Amino acid sequence: MHKILSYHQESKVEYLLIGQGIWSENPLAIHTVLGSCVSVTFFSSKCKVGGIFHALLPAWRKHEKGNTPLNPFKYVDSAIDHFYNLIQKDRHKLGNIQCKVFGGGGALLNGEVGTGRKNVQVAFEKLAGYKMRVLASDVGGGAGRKLIFFTHTGEVFVKQLNK
Amino acid sequence: MFNCLIVDDSSTLRAYLQEILEGYAQCVVADCGQHALKICEAAFRKTENFDLILMDIMMPEMDGFQTLEKIHELQDTYKIDLANRSKVIMLSSLDDPENMMRAHFEFHVDVYLTKPLEQEILYEALANIELISEQKISEL
Numbered sequence: 190m191h192k193i194l195s196y197h198q199e200s201k202v203e204y205l206l207i208g209q210g211i212w213s214e215n216p217l218a219i220h221t222v223l224g225s226c227v228s229v230t231f232f233s234s235k236c237k238v239g240g241i242f243h244a245l246l247p248a249w250r251k252h253e254k255g256n257t258p259l260n261p262f263k264y265v266d267s268a269i270d271h272f273y274n275l276i277q278k279d280r281h282k283l284g285n286i287q288c289k290v291f292g293g294g295g296a297l298l299n300g301e302v303g304t305g306r307k308n309v310q311v312a313f314e315k316l317a318g319y320k321m322r323v324l325a326s327d328v329g330g331g332a333g334r335k336l337i338f339f340t341h342t343g344e345v346f347v348k349q350l351n352k
Numbered sequence: 353m354f355n356c357l358i359v360d361d362s363s364t365l366r367a368y369l370q371e372i373l374e375g376y377a378q379c380v381v382a383d384c385g386q387h388a389l390k391i392c393e394a395a396f397r398k399t400e401n402f403d404l405i406l407m408d409i410m411m412p413e414m415d416g417f418q419t420l421e422k423i424h425e426l427q428d429t430y431k432i433d434l435a436n437r438s439k440v441i442m443l444s445s446l447d448d449p450e451n452m453m454r455a456h457f458e459f460h461v462d463v464y465l466t467k468p469l470e471q472e473i474l475y476e477a478l479a480n481i482e483l484i485s486e487q488k489i490s491e492l
Contacts, residue, residue: 325476
């Protein structure tokens with residue numbers, strides 16, 4: 190899969206950690222590995238910019254008290270809220286946003302069983318609630334996934350880890 | 353070249369899919385679920401198979417989910433093991449969470465794409481299920 194990184198040599202390469210989110214106006218090739226975690230990519234084809242997060246759990250209010258989560262990218266719901274708010278600020282400039290949803294598959298760590306499906310469900314429901322169209326989804330199943338997202342083209346390349 | 357079964361009641365979309373898959377896939381088309389089942393049964397009887405099924409959801413009489421269920425039954429009947437079953441891309445204008453969850457978690461489709469379909473998005477999905485090379489995408 191490393192060969193894919195060479196397709197857009199203008200892109201800097203970043204690794205996305207669990208609980209991390211990135212929005213970039215500059216070309217980035219962002220890669221990560223997903224088990225039951227979920228990544229959603231956001232892309233403005235008008236401005237050729239985009240973002241992605243890697244969330245571990247579905248909903249922040251089940252795990253934290255207070256008005257906002259300590260880290261919004263740890264949870265699918267707050268990560269989508271964060272990106273939605275960010276996109277809304279520039280909605281006229283950015284135009285329509287294309288979303289893609291990945292992950293929610295086989296658990297890579299103990300204690301994640303069943304979390305994948307819930308993560309995906311929350312992602313679909315949140316995006317639908319914000320009327321953000323999901324162009325493509327590659328979710329569920331027993332395997333983890335390796336993913337590369339190019340922020341300036343919106344392309345997402347995925348490989349299942351059992352292959 | 354891979355073998356592809358396109359199941360969609362829209363003649364326009366069937367023609368569009370055939371056009372954008374030209375050079376990559378040998379396509380057989382079905383205009384409804386019943387037609388798809390006949391095509392699958394004829395193929396399975398000859399121990400042939402499809403590498404990919406592109407399945408619409410909203411079709412008259414038998415929808416995409418019902419058709420997939422019947423195809424799975426045929427695959428059981430003809431003892432096609434899980435490793436050799438067709439990859440499935442569901443292609444629908446239904447973009448609600450219920451249908452998308454059902455497709456992925458009950459019917460185990462590989463990819464769900466929403467209409468209107470963009471050619472690049474289909475190629476990307478095909479690369480991700482290893483039916484075409486990623487190099488193709490970078491050349492677009």
